[in-house]
Amino acid sequence: MHILKLQPGQYRAHVMEGQEHLGNYDAGSIAEAILLAAENPLPDLAGFHLWYETVSIGSVAAGEMRQHADLLADRLIERHSMFANSAHVVFPKDADQNGQ
Template identity: 45%
Template sequence: MQKNEEGESVILTLKIDKIEPGNYRARVLEGREELDEFGANGIAAAIRQCSQAQMPDLSGFHIWYEHVCAGTIPMSNMRIDPEGIAQRLMTLHGALKG
């Protein structure tokens, strides 16, 4: 990863989709470009895995679960509280079902 034109840190997107209970697909995106895809056994597990990314200038992720977004989350928060972020996403998902 390189810094953007303004010299700011990079923020990627983590999109998590439920395939079935205990089986989630996570995709890491930079804009529309998919950088990685992996499976996880839960939302918190996907967040935890991304929090371990070793990319220069990466400062955080926009974290989505299906159609809802928890916001832009710093790497440090992803490491400290992946379960809390996952719970926020589940609460939003339940409240905003289409």
């Protein structure tokens, strides 16, 4: 499941199995999107790979999603904030590269 932020307070979760699109869930929060997917499980899906924008927290069972939607949402937000500005991080040059 891949959750995208459309605008503040508006999220869309896309549920995929391989290349096949299985459905969408529109929600007011990341936790709500997780809960909607867990409460409406699709056939043969025992859980989901959870993504928010460009980060993942791995595979999560539908039961865990129902019980801990808020915690899982917090983990996704925390992970996203860790990497959100990584494209702007400047790393020092390798000291050995210039013989220094």
